[in-house]
Amino acid sequence: xxxxxxxxxxxxxxxxxxxxxxxxxxxxxxxxxxxxxxxxxxxxxxxxxxxxxxxxxxxxxxxxxxxxxxxxxxxxxxxxxxxxxxxxxxxxxxxxxxxxxxxxxxxxxxxxxxxxxxxxxxxxxxxxxxxxxxxxxxxxxxxxxxxxxxxxxxxxxxxxxxxxxxxxxxxxxxxxxxxxxxxxxxxxxxxxxxxxxxxxxxxxxxxxxxxxxxxxxxxxxxxxxxxxxxxxxxxxxxxxxxxxxxxxxxxxxxxxxxxxxxxxxxxxxxxxxxxxxxxxxxxxxxxxxxxxxxxxxxxxxxxxxxxxxxxxxxxxxxxxxxxxxxxxxxxxxxxxxxxxxxxxxxxxxxxxxxxxxxxxxxxxxxxxxxxxxxxxxxxxxxxxxxxxxxxxxxx
Amino acid sequence: xxxxxxxxxxxxxxxxxxxxxxxxxxxxxxxxxxxxxxxxxxxxxxxxxxxxxxxxxxxxxxxxxxxxxxxxxxxxxxxxxxxxxxxxxxxxxxxxxxxxxxxxxxxxxxxxxxxxxxxxxxxxxxxxxxxxxxxxxxxxxxxxxxxxxxxxxxxxxxxxxxxxxxxxxxxxxxxxxxxxxxxxxxxxxxxxxxxxxxxxxxxxxxxxxxxxxxxxxxxxxxxxxxxxxxxxxxxxxxxxxxxxxxxxxxxxxxxxxxxxxxxxxxxxxxxxxxxxxxxxxxxxxxxxxxxxxxxxxxxxxxxxxxxxxxxxxxxxxxxxxxxxxxxxxxxxxxxxxxxxxxxxxxxxxxxxxxxxxxxxxxxxxxxxxxxxxxxxxxxxxxxxxxxxxxxxxxx
Numbered sequence: 001x002x003x004x005x006x007x008x009x010x011x012x013x014x015x016x017x018x019x020x021x022x023x024x025x026x027x028x029x030x031x032x033x034x035x036x037x038x039x040x041x042x043x044x045x046x047x048x049x050x051x052x053x054x055x056x057x058x059x060x061x062x063x064x065x066x067x068x069x070x071x072x073x074x075x076x077x078x079x080x081x082x083x084x085x086x087x088x089x090x091x092x093x094x095x096x097x098x099x100x101x102x103x104x105x106x107x108x109x110x111x112x113x114x115x116x117x118x119x120x121x122x123x124x125x126x127x128x129x130x131x132x133x134x135x136x137x138x139x140x141x142x143x144x145x146x147x148x149x150x151x152x153x154x155x156x157x158x159x160x161x162x163x164x165x166x167x168x169x170x171x172x173x174x175x176x177x178x179x180x181x182x183x184x185x186x187x188x189x190x191x192x193x194x195x196x197x198x199x200x201x202x203x204x205x206x207x208x209x210x211x212x213x214x215x216x217x218x219x220x221x222x223x224x225x226x227x228x229x230x231x232x233x234x235x236x237x238x239x240x241x242x243x244x245x246x247x248x249x250x251x252x253x254x255x256x257x258x259x260x261x262x263x264x265x266x267x268x269x270x271x272x273x274x275x276x277x278x279x280x281x282x283x284x285x286x287x288x289x290x291x292x293x294x295x296x297x298x299x300x301x302x303x304x305x306x307x308x309x310x311x312x313x314x315x316x317x318x319x320x321x322x323x324x325x326x327x328x329x330x331x332x333x334x335x336x337x338x339x340x341x342x343x344x345x346x347x348x349x350x351x352x353x354x355x356x357x358x359x360x361x362x363x364x365x366x367x368x369x370x371x372x373x374x375x376x377x378x379x380x381x382x383x384x385x386x387x388x389x390x391x392x393x394x395x
Numbered sequence: 396x397x398x399x400x401x402x403x404x405x406x407x408x409x410x411x412x413x414x415x416x417x418x419x420x421x422x423x424x425x426x427x428x429x430x431x432x433x434x435x436x437x438x439x440x441x442x443x444x445x446x447x448x449x450x451x452x453x454x455x456x457x458x459x460x461x462x463x464x465x466x467x468x469x470x471x472x473x474x475x476x477x478x479x480x481x482x483x484x485x486x487x488x489x490x491x492x493x494x495x496x497x498x499x500x501x502x503x504x505x506x507x508x509x510x511x512x513x514x515x516x517x518x519x520x521x522x523x524x525x526x527x528x529x530x531x532x533x534x535x536x537x538x539x540x541x542x543x544x545x546x547x548x549x550x551x552x553x554x555x556x557x558x559x560x561x562x563x564x565x566x567x568x569x570x571x572x573x574x575x576x577x578x579x580x581x582x583x584x585x586x587x588x589x590x591x592x593x594x595x596x597x598x599x600x601x602x603x604x605x606x607x608x609x610x611x612x613x614x615x616x617x618x619x620x621x622x623x624x625x626x627x628x629x630x631x632x633x634x635x636x637x638x639x640x641x642x643x644x645x646x647x648x649x650x651x652x653x654x655x656x657x658x659x660x661x662x663x664x665x666x667x668x669x670x671x672x673x674x675x676x677x678x679x680x681x682x683x684x685x686x687x688x689x690x691x692x693x694x695x696x697x698x699x700x701x702x703x704x705x706x707x708x709x710x711x712x713x714x715x716x717x718x719x720x721x722x723x724x725x726x727x728x729x730x731x732x733x734x735x736x737x738x739x740x741x742x743x744x745x746x747x748x749x750x751x752x753x754x755x756x757x758x759x760x761x762x763x764x765x766x767x768x769x770x771x772x773x774x775x776x777x778x779x780x781x782x783x784x785x786x787x788x789x790x
Contacts, residue, residue: 143702
């Protein structure tokens with residue numbers, strides 16, 4: 001029997017407790033022994049909860065219990081959760097977390113502590129919710145020189161953009177709808193301004209390219225500037241407006257990571273990722289292109305990923321599973337403004353003026369032009385054309 | 396340095412050699428040490444090949460070299476490859492294979508030998524080519540009670556069906572086109588009659604449900620009976636005809652595995668999997684639904700999967716990675732004819748006759764009817780209606 005604990009009995013922590021309990025039989029069979037949930041840490045009481053007897057208010061109960069081998073961190077944030085995770089790893093306990101903020105900001109540091117104490121630090125749930133990503137990137141695709149990871153990484157914004165397209169709704173209306181459905185927070189800034197996707201891009205970058213990319217190294221634009229004109233122009237070009245988080249290897253071996261609303265053509269699998277779902281395209285020099293699709297959030301899908309990590313930790317109690325990356329290296333980063341990409345731009349200028357400055361272009365509705373050749377954002381901005389909007393096109 | 400070998404220098408074996416060589420730097424970084432390709436076994440000579448110096452005609456060179464820890468089996472078939480793999484596992488060597496025939500027929504036996512000798516037997520490339528499936532199913536999704544795995548598992552037939560739809564082509568014409576493009580063999584029976592998909596369903600069943608399902612336990616129908624009328628009726632219902640391999644858990648905990656052409660609605664991600672690509676939907680009680688998409692065949696994508704397995708084997712040279720299933724259990728299997736499914740049927744009978752026998756139905760072109768409620772194939776066949784075609788609808 002392996003004893004485990006959960007930090008935080010909120011949505012995700014509650015889901016982890018539920019999955020460990022309801023799927024105990026299938027878990028025992030896969031793991032080879034019983035997984036016993038011994039403690040749940042929370043500051044609150046939950047009288048009447050089926051897990052009431054496991055609740056503790058005292059972190060030391062978990063930290064100092066030598067029977068507890070694996071801990072799921074489901075508190076969130078990078079203050080108390082970070083302190084607890086550091087202590088747990090240093091005490092030789094394996095940790096699985098869904099905490100993207102903590103991993104994006106402290107992943108390198110935490111992996112180093114885990115390595116020093118020969119324990120596992122896993123975070124499958126921190127990107128793409130329940131979608132399998134960690135082991136596909138770290139292992140199944142390990143033979144590849146990864147060239148790009150691009151994803152629809154935030155279900156809230158994808159839901160809003162899907163509503164704007166399907167119901168011809170304005171951003172504010174679609175946001176209110178998302179809030180009413182419980183898909184968006186009352187303060188939706190972290191989602192609609194792209195911070196959530198930015199953190200996930202940091203984690204995907206590190207997994208794909210082997211060194212930490214911090215949130216302030218990721219050029220980030222959310223969807224608050226998306227208008228009906230974007231939707232109209234994209235639709236006319238058989239594309240959809242999607243918020244993409246991308247990390248790309250350039251020809252000289254550097255990396256560019258950014259979050260930006262894109263025009264996505266119908267030939268891409270990402271075009272078909274709608275509503276609250278996430279989809280992540282991985283490109284490598286052997287696989288070509290793969291896409292992983294599924295629920296990017298939600299109680300049970302996120303718990304599915306955390307429990308998968310706990311299973312892997314149990315399999316590797318004595319031998320750490322290889323998962324490492326170097327610290328950040330600013331010299332390896334390319335400024336988003338200097339990355340040549342296909343672009344669609346909206347301007348009050350004429351087609352002749354656009355083509356005189358930026359080369360061949362296709363006119364779309366609402367003053368949009370689709371440039372034929374990749375070009376940098378810096379070059380477009382330096383052209384002097386009056387720009388109303390600028391959207392990379394995913395290819 | 397870890398020494399490895401490849402059995403078979405055909406398309407896949409050549410791809411594995413290429414990936415190990417071209418991506419040596421990225422592999423060394425991920426593995427933590429150099430992977431050295433020491434031998435390639437083939438009966439042929441390859442004068443002038445960059446790998447000429449590594450070629451041997453003698454299997455014993457590999458079997459008896461204690462330096463060789465991991466072997467990629469890329470011979471195919473279940474005769475000589477099976478004999479070699481058994482000997483390698485028994486000699487304490489780890490094996491990665493792309494051989495679906497061998498795994499579908501002897502997977503349980505080979506995993507037992509691997510377990511007895513504390514070595515890994517991996518086969519990521521045997522289903523879905525380069526698509527990450529093995530670790531997602533075995534680990535990332537381990538917390539789930541899996542309820543269904545359904546996939547477009549054969550690129551050749553998917554290419555043919557895509558051509559039939561997009562170019563309004565007859566089956567024979569589309570097959571000839573696929574042969575001209577190199578996507579179909581001169582003898583296409585294994586693909587178009589569903590045997591290839593059947594073997595992959597066996598492997599997915601075992602991964603998903605924990606016991607071996609042999610090819611003769613999988614009801615298998617290919618695409619040779621698909622006509623323009625199927626395409627017409629499916630299109631009218633906003634669906635596409637797709638050959639699906641499925642393995643499903645029934646409410647009483649049994650399993651039904653089958654391969655059959657289906658009508659797939661546009662709301663499903665599988666609807667958007669076209670051409671030679673594969674897509675696999677995984678359903679579980681925590682994740683809900685995920686889909687994994689990518690190239691289901693091809694030299695480098697398949698090699699990507701084999702090399703991923705080799706990396707995992709190197710990480711687990713001394714500690715076997717958990718991967719096991721029980722032997723087949725006929726009592727746990729449900730006959731495909733007894734599985735209630737939504738169906739579309741083609742008949743010369745009238746709508747009134749169809750509804751009198753089978754309940755509410757929607758008329759489609761070409762004598763097709765879409766039944767409103769799930770029903771068993773056995774009940775439809777017992778109805779006495781004159782049946783021209785019967786296609787399950789994916790839901």
